Amino acid sequence: MEMLDKIEPPTIPDGYGISIAYACLLDIIRSISLTIECIVPGNEAQPAQIEYVASEEENRLHCQLINSSWCGLLAALSPLIDASTDESASENVLKAIQTFASLCGRLDLQIPRDAFITAICKASLPPHYALTVLNAAPQGVGSVIRGLIVRTYHHRAQQGPVMLTAKNLQCMRALLSLAHCHGSILGSAWHLVLTTLQHLVWILGLKPSTGGSLKAGRTTADANAVITTAVMADLPVLSAMLSRLFESSQYLDDVALHHLIDALCKLSHEAMELAYSNREPSLFAVAKLLETGLVNLPRVEVLWRPLTNHLLEVCQHPHIRMREWGVEAITYLVKAALQHKYQPPLRENQKLQTLLLGPLSELSTVPHGDVRQRQLECVLQVLHGAGETLSHGWPIVLGIIGAVSDHHGENLIRIAFQCLQLVVTDFLPVMPWRCLPHCVDTAAKFGSQTQELNISLTAVGLMWNISDYFYQNQEKLSQSLSGDSNVFPDFPGTPSMLPFDKLWMCLYARLGDLCVDSRPAVLFPLLDKVRSLSSSASNEKVDTGGNILIHHSRNTAQKQWAETQVLTLSGVARVFNTKRQLLQTLGDFPRAWSLLLEFIENSALSKNNEVSLAALKSFQEILYLNKGADGSNTVTGNTAAAGEESDIWAVAWRVWLSIGAESTSPPCENDVREELYIPSQAFLTALIQMFPAVFQHIKNRFVAADLQKLCKVLQNSVTVPIHGESTPFILPSVNDVSLTPLQEGVLTCIELLE
Template sequence: MRCCGAEAITSLVLAALSYKFVPPLYENKRLQAMLLAPLRELSVISQTDVRQKQLECALLILQNGGETLGPGWPTILQVIGDGANTQGEVIIRTAFQSMQLVVTDFLPLISPPCLSLCVEMAAKFGLQQSELNISLTAIGLLWNISDYFYQQRAKITSDIIKDEDPSLTSSDQLWMCLYSKFGELCVDPRPAVRKSAGQTLFSTIAAHGDLLQNITWKSLLWKVLFPLLDNVKSKLETAPSERERKGPEANILMHHSRDTAKKQWCETQVLIMAGVSRVFSIKKEHLEELDDFSRAWAFLLQYLERASLGHSAEVCLAALRSFQELVNGPAKEETNSQSASPQIVPQQSIQRDGSSSQPSVSQTMWNTAWKVWLNIGNKRTTPPMTIQAAATVDIPSQAFLCQLVLIFPKIFTHVQDHFVCDMFTDFSKGLSVLSQTLAVPIAGDTSPFLVPTNYESTLTPVQETVIDAYSCLCENVAHIKSSEKLYPKLISHLIKCSEYATRVPTFGAVEVKPPNSVKGLTTGYIASDMTEFSEKCMSLATEVYSKCCSLDSVVQEDTLKCIIQSLSTPLGAKYSCSSDSTWKLAVQCLLKCVRSGLSVPKVKASTSSTDLWLALSKALSDFLFPKVPANESQSLAEFREDEKLDCLVVEMIRKDILPFSSELPKNFIASVLQILNRGSIHSQSPNAPVSGKVRHLFTQKCFETLLQFSFVNDENKAASVSQVAVQTLLTRCVTIISDYNKDIHLKQNVPSQVNEVVSAIQTMTTLISSLQKLSQDSVDHSIWERIISLYPHLVSCIHSKSDSVLVELEKALSSYTVLLNTPAYARK
């Protein structure tokens, strides 16, 4: 009976619609509505066979006379949409077939007021839960409808009747209806539907968003996009974290990153955050015209801040990428999120007031971004200080830290002259976050994948981005108002980072394994190798100091002393240093900083700062006379290269210190001369054989430097101090040679004794040779007397059985030829 009744109704409706009325039926709205009413009333019947007949009839109406429906379109669309509300798959397919036909063939024939109804009916098929493929196809239909809205925007604007909201334009009503339906689909229970709807939503906004007026943009933000963010967040918080053991998806093989509802909602949140941030980025010129854009900007930043502090590593990383998208703005070339080089505003685009010549949001909004960045950085990089806290702490991944640092240069260049709080405080906070990221250890199970692919570099991605951030600071700090106060802080921070090569930073109470101590996958956390990073920081600190060493704040803060004290560690370690490149670079940095610092009169005049001169003399002594000798396997060529560095230090003393001895503290000059005195003795490694490696060139340099500033009579009055040093040198030689002569008949030649006496004899030869080159009146008479008194001791060495001693003795005795003169009585 049901089938017969349904067949009768549908047949009568089809027959009535095909009849040739005069006037035509599409001109008689009342009659057409009366004929279609029975078809619409069948929707209240739940039986499948009746609904099937109804939808088949609707499909025939569209196929046979869809172009003449006219005012009957609302009824037909409602009949089709009612088919999406049923649970029968056959009925849904039949109804959707009609919906596809409407969108593909009849959109131009539908009056503008019915287009919003068409959008709603298409969205119903996207929201139905029975057929996934139909839902995905329905989203495609909505995309087609949006294209039609764009192409026919002029016609729609002129024809559509205003809806309930009179403040919106006609075409904007349709766009808001479309975007609202996309928003509903973005929180569908099915992940595939959410993903497709989200991608289509933001693609539609990117393609057609320029058509919207300002008031519609405001509605889009506060009625669609921001509620969508909150809805997704709520769904994520309530989603189960365990995989379902029952249902059709229980036996489906899924990747571990998507095997629970919570993980799937995390994916959706990532998509929506990225999409909204992208809208703010590419449509910024439209959004900036809104009267409440600053509130919208702050709302989105606060949402990203909360997301980045969550427990999902995927969401946290995506929040930072969205943050970066937000502050970078549109660009011709997309920013590669895996790149370690941040986008930095060119120097020529930074004005004196700190603003960029390119269009940007107001300074207040950039300050908001700065505060959000500081909050994220401080909360995610603060180390746990107790063992209990370390057991439960959520240590951020290296990808998260890399992304966090990438954001810094862009924000800093906009807020550098308009900091939120005190300039020095905000600058210090930024440096603190950067340094804290370096202390975060690497998870053991990811460490093999973080090994740099460039074999010429050992920097991790985080270290590379931090170096880029430091470079940005060094380049832009000069553009900051009152930047003079910031230079000591920046240099001090870089110097502290340069110490990581010898002292790897810790992360609170977290147990961290030393770098390079584990091969392959492991549990726990591993510290990063900081050697190359520290060396780059050392170079940056030296470069910055050489440019600002004359500033009053730099001199007053004893910046040079801090640099020297920091460099003393690798200089003192020298051959025991973990990397030869570290102490070799430290030598170059020391030379450059000392030359730059001593060229400033205020530094040389700071005689009251004894710590500076003590630190410098200690650094020179520890480097030139290391406690740990070189490795026995060191080649002669490597030894000579190291000796050249020693000679560079002596050359710096000769050119940059001793010529200004009258301006420097006397104790410091005395210690420097003592260093030259010690170096003037031919030294040799205790572990080396008699014919081993001796720093002949270094010894010669020390002698020449010592003699050059010892006997020249000038007004600086430093000659007396140097002459005392030479007298000490002669006394030392006498003691060594005399002790050797006493012991030579008592025991065999000991290599260490032989080495010592050979050095003493070589010293005398060099001293006599050097004194000959000076003018007659420039050498004190007492020194010649000391040299002559040493002659008998040298003659006594002829009893030595050591060939090396005899060879050097022959040279020394021959040098006394210049001292042999005819007696005075014979000359008379």
């Protein structure tokens, strides 16, 4: 009223119009929000999860409100953010943008939603930070939102230093708050948010640490990033806000969670592309994939495959830092997932065990040694921490361990073997019977590797440990085993073999494979393979240049195989002798007896004196059982039928006669070989001294033809010349009339016949 009498109007302050416009803009957004829905915004503790519910007509009205207003509102609010110097005013504008973006998201209006989010993203970055636009805005949207952030990069050379202002940090906090409270409506806009956060993380020098969280890791200030003391003080707070953002993903629904993971994977792909040019890669996306996976383990089935599939791609990357964090994320996730408490428990959930261990198994296809090392170290840690729960996961674990081969190097083989040792020593009792053949195969693989001899030797020992377990738990295993043809390999000639016997045969077959190892120390021979390989071995002297000294008795492959054959014969004969009563109850004892004597015959006719003499000693050993209680030597078990026993000794007589006839027959007159094989006196003596043991079992069937053959052997044996170097020790002196051991043996045979 006082101004009515004044002629001139009062002066209006310069900022009055802007203040009115500012208030109007905020009130318009508030009014639209109240019109569309009355929702209490989410807070830092738990994001808002209220769904938008409206009739079809109301929904059309609400969408029209947004479509009619968003361009003008955004065109006005964006300059306000840029121009505002008041922290409170900036905060109000940012909250208004957040509110409008959330309304757009609830109505599923993606273009205006992304435009308002883009405005906050741009305000969060330094003023001159370059943004590359890959996705142009659709027609009719206007120039305001041209620049949806899909991929950004920094022109360091052209733009000079990058300086973060207090307003940038304020906008960053608003962006984090938007993502935290309204993550469920972001959808594909997650990529805009995460791209911006990635660049802010780079500018702030935050580095990923254990578990995927970010910490200040800048050791020296970046030449192109200027960070004030105030910003440095805020780094821990910003890092905590970032972590809380991804921790809050546990409150997102499954669809929203997939949007988040998809955006992180897309961001990681872009970082991988840049890393191909040898630039330092951004690890933000990989670290946050890890963090997101860890907080969402209660619904691991929802996210596991898309998340780990991408991390497996990262592990294949040629840039070492990239794949280091890829394998770090996978191994950390697997260990955490196996320790998590599930309902039903993980021990009983075969599908979940297979799902969780799958990515660890797929790392076996990665060619990089550093990735394989981390994989095996993870397996070792899993065995220590959760081995007892892997009731259904053992095939995968054994597959990972057995996937290591010679070309992977000594270090990987050593780590893998540590895993196998732990499995065999601690977890055989909890391992399902179906996995036992696989365990045997894996141990045999380490026995045959050539990188580390000690590991091969220890692997053979592990196979013995497995055999001890089979023996000590035979009743339990026999009850649990079933004749599943998919578990056991085929054993030709024995179609009706019991499952427990097949389990033993798996072990024996692998031991047989180790018989043909080129290293004498590894050999644990079985007769058929030893015989074939020893007969074809070279007799050329081994070149010891640069190697350890080799004794002259072992300096050819043939001599080394001779040692193997000797060990074979003595070992098999000892086992056959001690377990003869058990073998006689199996039904095919005559066949086993004939087969063993065939090997002995073959070895006794070897041109190697060491092998032939060992064969006769083995022959002699199996002719006798252990001494009975009365001290007498007994032959064959009482359980054998009379006819069967007669056939057994007929075979023994035939083999003895064949050895004697072949070894003592004189050479042909036209044989012009430079070196003729002459059996030693020790061999002939042992052969003749064995006859009484055979004769007492065949004397009832001993006929004139047999006598004639025997006399031929005796006659030929005493006519065999003595090796020159042995003459002083065998032949008596002129004044000595004693007989040689061979001659005494022949006389004993003749006296026995009388």
